[in-house]
Amino acid sequence: MEHNVAASRLQGTGAHALELDGVARHFGALVALTGITMRIAPGERRAVLGSNGAGKTTLFNAVTGDFLPTAGRIRFFGEDITALAPHERIRRGLRRTYQISQLFTNLSVLDSIYLACRGVSRRRFSLLRPSLSDPNMAQAESIMHVVHLDADRDKLVGTLSHGQQRQLEIALALAGAPRFILFDEPAAGLSPTERRDLVAILNALPKYIGYIIIEHDLDVALRVSEYVSMMHNGRLFKEGTPEEIENDPMVQEIYLGGGHG
Template sequence: MTQKTILEVRDLNKAFGAVVAAADINIEVTEGEIIAIIGANGAGKTTFVNMVTGYLTPTTGTIRFLGQDITGRAPAAVCKAGLTRSFQVAQLFPGLTVMENMLVAFASLRIGTASFFTPLNNAAARKTALGVLSTFGIDPHADAPVSALAQGVRKLLDISMAMISGPSLLMLDEPTSGVAVDEKFPLMETVMAGVRQTDATIMFIEHDMEIVTRYASRVIAFYEGTIIADGPVAQVLDDERVRKYIVGQIQAAATADSP
């Protein structure tokens, strides 16, 4: 059975004046894939995700999602189309509770009966929000203020807010960054188990090659704004340029940051 293409990026470029942040990006994503995006700092990974999710407008090129041209659409419109994301630094309202953050996410997309013209805290919205929180194992924190949450729970809340719309494609920006070493695999297991309960396809930016090899089925490698490899995990990680320009640089950076 042929898998449906859900995301098609063609000839995507982004320049900031004379600085080229992304050049000739061509990617096709089919439903059900789990894709890791790798690259050293400044390689263009987040620039790519920002363009696809509407936070940056491409200089040239096209982005098609579920057959629709979403190039240059605002983030809210992209979310409503079914493409959502989380952030490397969780984008939360620290003065609100976990449930209140979820209700804001629900209302901002005007899903179901919620909108900015009806109360945020209604039964339908709470039921939906609690269901998503339960999927990611953080429903016991529903009434806790975000300011009191551990980093791992904040990450899961950010992802839960991205999942409340039932997206077709979820993009995660370094889901394990800032999380303790002994928590990274449990966190990722929770994320993957939660997403598997839906039909969402996943693309995630990650520096940790152990996470990449354990969870991804395909890897896209960025270097200086271009894609230098795209394919099965073992094949890409064995690529000479990937080992030299990406894995080697990430390992060197990690060693430099060690006490």
């Protein structure tokens, strides 16, 4: 898999799910991103790591359109999306989760996933109640199984544990057949058992869905990625396989305190 990913990264534009060329983002005099260039193949699972303030979330915001880049270009499956609105990127198959949960706590698990599926469908503005044969309901049932929430289908979101809410966020990102997902610290606040479940969920996603994961828990990030990009002060400074990054002396010194085994 690593060889295939590396080979596809060197091919032309059409071979890439996501391309960033010299992406920068400034907030007045503050330079949050500088010269970010990445090539990510369809189906590739990439981890983006770095300390707080390295620019990871700003990078996500640039890709999703929450903050337009100050400079540079972004392409999604060959299409220039640099200036597109966030909802237009969603329509093209780009999804994202957030560090802070953004869920409707008074809805059930199944209703939440159903509405997410409905929201990206062509009939999203229909006022008709869903029928038993509604394809969005069938998709919601399938997604609920993927994220291990079958037993919690009728529970109100507000009664779920923190880990279950994180699983639900992944479910919402899977609505509408996404082609690429940005996961923003999905393991934050999870117990060891919940983190193992998260790793299992991410590794079991369909192979055609690529993703980037930002994660402070290196054990999680390195177990669910094929390639790693390290950021520091708004720049990329090191890239490699999980094994290369984990064993790199500079990475160990800066990010792992030299004691990661």
